[in-house]
Amino acid sequence: MRNALLAAAVVICGIVPAAAQDEAAWTEIRANLAGTRPIEDGAGAIILEAPTRAEDAALVPITVRLTGTGDARVRRLTLVVDENPAPIVSTFELTGVSGDFSLSTRIRVNSYSFVRALAETEGGRLVMVKSYVKAAGGCSAPAAKDPVEAKAHLGEMRFRVFANRGEAQVQVRHPNYSGLQMDQLTRHYTPAWYVERLEVRQGETPLFSMTGGISLSEDPTIRFTYAAGGAPVTVEAKDTQGSVFRKAFPAAGS
Amino acid sequence: MALLAAEPGLADAPPEPAGYRMGDYRAPTPATLSGALVVSVEEAAALWRDGAIFIDVMPRPPRPANLPPDTLWRSPPRDSVPGAVWLANTGFGDLAPESEAYFRSRLDAQLRARPGRAVVFFCLRDCWMSWNAAKRAIALGYRGVHWFPDGTDGWLRAGLPLAPIEPAP
Numbered sequence: 001m002r003n004a005l006l007a008a009a010v011v012i013c014g015i016v017p018a019a020a021q022d023e024a025a026w027t028e029i030r031a032n033l034a035g036t037r038p039i040e041d042g043a044g045a046i047i048l049e050a051p052t053r054a055e056d057a058a059l060v061p062i063t064v065r066l067t068g069t070g071d072a073r074v075r076r077l078t079l080v081v082d083e084n085p086a087p088i089v090s091t092f093e094l095t096g097v098s099g100d101f102s103l104s105t106r107i108r109v110n111s112y113s114f115v116r117a118l119a120e121t122e123g124g125r126l127v128m129v130k131s132y133v134k135a136a137g138g139c140s141a142p143a144a145k146d147p148v149e150a151k152a153h154l155g156e157m158r159f160r161v162f163a164n165r166g167e168a169q170v171q172v173r174h175p176n177y178s179g180l181q182m183d184q185l186t187r188h189y190t191p192a193w194y195v196e197r198l199e200v201r202q203g204e205t206p207l208f209s210m211t212g213g214i215s216l217s218e219d220p221t222i223r224f225t226y227a228a229g230g231a232p233v234t235v236e237a238k239d240t241q242g243s244v245f246r247k248a249f250p251a252a253g254s
Numbered sequence: 255m256a257l258l259a260a261e262p263g264l265a266d267a268p269p270e271p272a273g274y275r276m277g278d279y280r281a282p283t284p285a286t287l288s289g290a291l292v293v294s295v296e297e298a299a300a301l302w303r304d305g306a307i308f309i310d311v312m313p314r315p316p317r318p319a320n321l322p323p324d325t326l327w328r329s330p331p332r333d334s335v336p337g338a339v340w341l342a343n344t345g346f347g348d349l350a351p352e353s354e355a356y357f358r359s360r361l362d363a364q365l366r367a368r369p370g371r372a373v374v375f376f377c378l379r380d381c382w383m384s385w386n387a388a389k390r391a392i393a394l395g396y397r398g399v400h401w402f403p404d405g406t407d408g409w410l411r412a413g414l415p416l417a418p419i420e421p422a423p
Contacts, residue, residue: 032326088326136280140315179318187350192318213325
């Protein structure tokens with residue numbers, strides 16, 4: 001009975017979010033991101049994997065798989081959360097990447113919102129897919145780790161290789177403060193402080209680079225298509241206070 | 255069904271705590287607030303027609319001062335009870351002194367302009383911020399404090415009008 005009631009309540013409550021699935025925010029964001037350039041429907045070219053309802057709005061897993069842009073290689077990938085105060089989550093420059101490529105990360109979602117993956121090909125075509133995610137409060141959720149611990153491990157890096165899956169994962173320890181989190185002690189917003197630039201290269205060849213923002217989760221983590229072997233992999237991150245963190249790893253991971 | 259929608263989770267209403275709610279604000283709220291009158295949508299609408307002071311405490315973080323100037327920033331738009339005063343970010347469990355001073359001075363200004371009026375605190379349904387704000391107003395000695403827990407969700411569902419609002423400077 002209780003489950004039946006819950007189900008009924010969910011259906012009723014569903015009316016409002018459904019009505020809120022509008023494009024008003026995107027109209028503004030699009031103008032900033034793409035101007036008046038046409039954007040193609042990316043169905044078949046890009047797969048965006050996102051939970052319909054996130055367990056933790058501050059850590060929403062997102063995977064983008066580039067599958068079918070044909071000969072048009074993707075050079076840039078932008079993640080957007082329409083309803084976040086800072087909607088542009090991050091932009092990935094995919095220099096040196098061709099063929100099938102997938103990329104996963106964890107983002108903050110502040111209210112029920114479309115999440116979008118916008119790809120730009122080397123020829124300048126824009127291709128996009130979107131997915132609706134039900135999550136709330138991700139940008140203002142208090143940091144999961146206490147500030148002292150976060151500072152003690154600041155800038156520590158990990159590079160793990162999942163050879164059987166053809167993937168590798170980079171993680172940078174950083175609180176990535178959004179500027180929207182209330183400090184429980186000072187009762188003021190903790191100033192924004194985040195990884196604004198991340199570069200991953202193998203030998204001298206760039207694998208990808210990222211321009212980040214406050215909508216990326218703490219301890220920024222990127223998993224990406226990777227063939228193990230070859231020259232060492234170097235990860236370099238720069239945060240908004242100008243700190244630079246850099247580490248080289250064996251190509252097979254550590 | 256309509257009853258369910260209007261009063262979701264009443265059975266889940268937690269008991270009234272002694273102090274302010276300090277986090278996890280989007281959760282079922284108590285059925286009561288000691289010292290305040292708890293009003294339904296119908297009662298809130300009657301107060302509104304009667305010229306009561308409506309105080310919206312929906313949070314809206316300001317743009318972080320140190321965000322690079324070229325970062326796209328988009329404050330979520332807010333539709334609220336027409337004529338309401340939006341005292342954003344005053345519904346947290348604990349306020350910095352400046353925030354409490356802002357809360358008091360804007361309330362005082364409203365009461366000077368409209369003396370003797372009821373004051374109705376609201377945000378969204380299942381949001382403790384309005385509960386906190388009404389509790390704080392009582393603690394600060396304001397009288398005629400009303401708490402409207404259904405907030406703009408209930409207002410909209412009742413077919414009442416909403417209007418775009420910006421936080422009070």
